[in-house]
Amino acid sequence: MHNDRTIRKFTSSGGTVVYKLPVEAFPNHITNCYLVLTDPITLIDAASGQEASNASMLDCFARLREEFGERVALPDVKRLIVTHGHIDHFGGLHFVVEQSGAEIGIHELDMSVVRHFNERLVVSTKNLHIFLERAGVGQEGVAKLLEMNKWSKDLFRARPVDFTFDEGLLSGSPFELYHAPGHCPGQVCIRLDDILFSADHVLSHITPNQSPEFIVRYTGLGHYMSALKKVRAIPGIRVALGGHEDAIDDLAARVDASIAFHDARLEKTLNLCREPVTVAEVSRDLFGERKGYHVLLAFLETGAHMEYLYERGHLAVVNVDEVDVVYNPVLKYQKQ
Numbered sequence: 061m062h063n064d065r066t067i068r069k070f071t072s073s074g075g076t077v078v079y080k081l082p083v084e085a086f087p088n089h090i091t092n093c094y095l096v097l098t099d100p101i102t103l104i105d106a107a108s109g110q111e112a113s114n115a116s117m118l119d120c121f122a123r124l125r126e127e128f129g130e131r132v133a134l135p136d137v138k139r140l141i142v143t144h145g146h147i148d149h150f151g152g153l154h155f156v157v158e159q160s161g162a163e164i165g166i167h168e169l170d171m172s173v174v175r176h177f178n179e180r181l182v183v184s185t186k187n188l189h190i191f192l193e194r195a196g197v198g199q200e201g202v203a204k205l206l207e208m209n210k211w212s213k214d215l216f217r218a219r220p221v222d223f224t225f226d227e228g229l230l231s232g233s234p235f236e237l238y239h240a241p242g243h244c245p246g247q248v249c250i251r252l253d254d255i256l257f258s259a260d261h262v263l264s265h266i267t268p269n270q271s272p273e274f275i276v277r278y279t280g281l282g283h284y285m286s287a288l289k290k291v292r293a294i295p296g297i298r299v300a301l302g303g304h305e306d307a308i309d310d311l312a313a314r315v316d317a318s319i320a321f322h323d324a325r326l327e328k329t330l331n332l333c334r335e336p337v338t339v340a341e342v343s344r345d346l347f348g349e350r351k352g353y354h355v356l357l358a359f360l361e362t363g364a365h366m367e368y369l370y371e372r373g374h375l376a377v378v379n380v381d382e383v384d385v386v387y388n389p390v391l392k393y394q395k396q
């Protein structure tokens with residue numbers, strides 16, 4: 061991932077000042093939090109909540125005062141909007157609330173990730189278990205990957221949120237919300253005049269990881285591609301500010317590149333399915349031998365693309381006789 065550690069100032073066409081705070085959420089993993097000088101003062105995202113992440117956030121505020129002469133500190137924040145339910149964006153909300161008393165809001169489809177953190181992790185891991193077995197990963201691999209998937213389980217204490225939202229104007233604010241599911245169920249992009257906070261939905265260099273909707277509803281490539289088109293159609297955006305990496309000057313061009321990237325990967329995936337194959341086999345062909353957590357990410361990314369093709373009839377499961385009688389069989393797909 062491309063990390064930019066510079067604090068940057070933006071001013072919206074309506075005159076609202078925004079600062080990009082590059083918080084080191086995990087070692088060498090920068091999450092951009094945005095301080096928006098609205099009334100009340102708003103912070104978009106809270107990074108991971110790890111000790112070093114919280115220290116990095118405080119350091120960003122100190123640098124902001126030094127470099128820009130802005131008299132603002134974390135306790136001045138009164139509203140925290142979380143762009144989506146991933147730990148590198150919401151994990152720091154306890155810290156932000158302790159420091160500032162800010163009210164926390166998140167999209168209604170990600171609210172329970174904060175409120176029922178452990179339950180969501182356990183239940184989605186169960187779906188992941190079924191997915192990996194069907195993908196043909198093998199018992200030993202499945203056990204290893206399931207263990208890996210729980211890496212975040214001790215990083216967060218569940219807590220309630222103060223408000224939720226879906227789409228449209230956020231009441232008492234100048235922010236307009238666009239639901240952009242796919243990378244995460246409750247992912248939102250937030251418009252402020254001619255600025256779009258594009259969160260992890262659109263990033264300047266990479267496309268965010270995809271996973272099959274079979275595991276968690278409202279993820280999946282179908283939702284993601286539709287939401288890319290939706291965001292591309294928002295008029296009058298001068299700059300998009302992502303949850304990682306750099307500012308995006310041409311949102312439409314970046315969206316087109318993201319769509320083209322997935323179209324190419326879909327085509328490549330389909331061509332790897334001329335003979336009956338499993339998700340695990342296609343994943344190895346697409347990504348080669350991966351290590352550690354990247355093995356899981358490769359299976360999920362492949363699974364999302366194969367699910368997209370299957371749902372649209374470009375792939376079919378060809379070992380139906382076996383599927384008919386075995387409880388959770390390995391599925392073999394073939395191009396149609």
Ligand SMILES: [Zn+2]
Nearest residue numbers: 146243244260
């Ligand atoms: Zn994310």
Ligand SMILES: [Zn+2]
Nearest residue numbers: 146148260303
């Ligand atoms: Zn992220």
